[in-house]
Amino acid sequence: MGYSLDLSVFDFVTGAAYGMALECCEILSPTVLINAIQKLPLLEELHLIMMPTLSPEDFETIGISCRRLKSLTYNHCLAMLDDLSRHAVAIGENMPNLHYLRLCDHHIENEGLEAILNGCPHLESLDLSGCTGLDL
Numbered sequence: 127m128g129y130s131l132d133l134s135v136f137d138f139v140t141g142a143a144y145g146m147a148l149e150c151c152e153i154l155s156p157t158v159l160i161n162a163i164q165k166l167p168l169l170e171e172l173h174l175i176m177m178p179t180l181s182p183e184d185f186e187t188i189g190i191s192c193r194r195l196k197s198l199t200y201n202h203c204l205a206m207l208d209d210l211s212r213h214a215v216a217i218g219e220n221m222p223n224l225h226y227l228r229l230c231d232h233h234i235e236n237e238g239l240e241a242i243l244n245g246c247p248h249l250e251s252l253d254l255s256g257c258t259g260l261d262l
Contacts, residue, residue: 144170160184164191173199182212189220196248197226211259214238218245225249231256 156178163169169192174180180200189195198221200213210232217227218241225248234257242252254260 144168154178156180156184160187163188167191168194170194171197173197175199175201179208180213182216185213185216186220189217194223195221196223198224199228201228201230209233209235209259211235211238215241218242220245222246223248226251228253229257230254233257233259235259236261 154177159174159178160180163172164187172188172192172195177200188198198217200210210229211234214229214234215238217224218238222245224246227242227246227249228251230253234254236259239254239260243249
């Protein structure tokens with residue numbers, strides 16, 4: 127299976143990446159991925175599709191390292207319907223500047239959704255299509 131890496135806007139003078147999309151990179155370990163993301167503090171967009179399973183602590187690290195993050199996609203099709211409730215809490219507690227969030231085909235409890243809605247006051251778009259566990 128192939129993989130795709132897209133650095134949407136890369137400033138060659140400062141070496142800063144503002145957007146990153148990774149797809150089908152299950153050969154990357156979560157540790158390598160998180161270490162790479164930590165070196166991109168100006169990241170504003172991060173889209174992870176069909177990637178290795180990340181932990182709630184990984185999401186916390188991403189939020190702490192990338193304070194300017196405005197758009198996040200995590201669609202881990204390889205482990206569809208994983209319970210992302212604790213991940214959602216980590217997102218709500220550590221990514222206050224999010225405007226766009228997409229978490230599809232996972233299990234998320236109301237506690238996780240509440241953490242996102244309370245912790246991300248700038249949220250304009252929230253895509254939870256295919257998610258289970260929410261009692262709205």
